[in-house]
Amino acid sequence: MTKKIGFIGAGNMAEAMIKGIIDTGLYTSDEIIASEVYAPRRKYIAEKLGIEVHEGNEVLAKSTKFIVLSVKPQQIEEVLAGIKGHLKKDHLIMSIAAGVTLATLESYAPLCKIIRVMPNQPCMVLASASAFSRGTKATSEDCSTVENVLKAVGICYEVKESLLDAVTGVSGSGPAYAYMMIEALSDGGVLMGLSRDVATKLAAQTLLGAAKTILETGEHPGKMKDIVCSPGGTTIEAVKVLEDLGLRSALINAVEAAALKSAEMGKK
Numbered sequence: 001m002t003k004k005i006g007f008i009g010a011g012n013m014a015e016a017m018i019k020g021i022i023d024t025g026l027y028t029s030d031e032i033i034a035s036e037v038y039a040p041r042r043k044y045i046a047e048k049l050g051i052e053v054h055e056g057n058e059v060l061a062k063s064t065k066f067i068v069l070s071v072k073p074q075q076i077e078e079v080l081a082g083i084k085g086h087l088k089k090d091h092l093i094m095s096i097a098a099g100v101t102l103a104t105l106e107s108y109a110p111l112c113k114i115i116r117v118m119p120n121q122p123c124m125v126l127a128s129a130s131a132f133s134r135g136t137k138a139t140s141e142d143c144s145t146v147e148n149v150l151k152a153v154g155i156c157y158e159v160k161e162s163l164l165d166a167v168t169g170v171s172g173s174g175p176a177y178a179y180m181m182i183e184a185l186s187d188g189g190v191l192m193g194l195s196r197d198v199a200t201k202l203a204a205q206t207l208l209g210a211a212k213t214i215l216e217t218g219e220h221p222g223k224m225k226d227i228v229c230s231p232g233g234t235t236i237e238a239v240k241v242l243e244d245l246g247l248r249s250a251l252i253n254a255v256e257a258a259a260l261k262s263a264e265m266g267k268k
């Protein structure tokens, strides 16, 4: 066992997590291994992140006790079946697959200690929001191992597994909603005459600043909204438009839709 952590599936999320882990100094690139079926992707990840990347998953299972499953949910069963003979009881498996339950994961890898995680994509810039649930064999030490990774790239909470669908709806899928908001705010700026570059940077910094304010002050978002709305001013005109067009309702329904989809995926 020469590696500290191994990622099966070197796609978008694995790249984001590995970049975050290396940038934060938790593990060095020579302590990380990955496996990936697609040859051009193997070459890209090996060159970009400086880690060892293999075609098959057996080498990885033999090289590390800490395996991250970062393939698509529908690929999990086949991946675990392929390495079953190499999985021992001291293997810790961290699955980031949406909707795949601990019971399902434990049925595919009955000897292993398993922790189910819902991270999010901004782990690549060390600003991730994650939650996890422990499987029946996972120890507190295993949870600390996983927490060390998740806290290195952002914040994390342990939750009951039944709440991971809600986590997926809010923070797992959430970066996509935020990117849509940034894009749309930028469009508004361009409509009103700003250059695209300046409009996008102003929009992104505005979401970042608002998010930092809530996290650092602990204030209620409604109170902070009220502070921005000057009586008879510009903001309340915009807030009226957002209420008329159902921004809040759209976001609440979006979170519900993603959470319900995650729960439905878990029934398969």
Ligand SMILES: NC(=O)C1=CN([C@@H]2O[C@H](COP(=O)(O)OP(=O)(O)OC[C@H]3O[C@@H](n4cnc5c(N)ncnc54)[C@H](OP(=O)(O)O)[C@@H]3O)[C@@H](O)[C@H]2O)C=CC1
Residues within 6 Å of the ligand: 008, 009, 010, 011, 012, 013, 014, 035, 036, 037, 038, 041, 057, 069, 070, 071, 072, 073, 075, 078, 079, 096, 097, 098, 118, 119, 120, 121, 172, 173
């Ligand atoms: N994207 C996100 O923001 C988030 C994703 N997740 C979860 O993370 C997981 C990965 O998502 P994401 O990174 O977006 O997906 P990607 O499709 O980008 O990454 C998965 C990678 O695994 C490869 N792969 C497929 N089969 C195997 C195999 N047998 N062995 C090794 N590699 C294999 C895929 O190759 P190929 O494409 O050729 O099949 C692909 O490159 C998913 O389960 C998702 O639910 C969780 C939170 C956020």
Ligand SMILES: O=C(O)[C@@H]1CCC=N1
Residues within 6 Å of the ligand: 098, 168, 172, 173
């Ligand atoms: O869209 C998805 O299914 C994955 C899980 C959460 C974010 N992306």
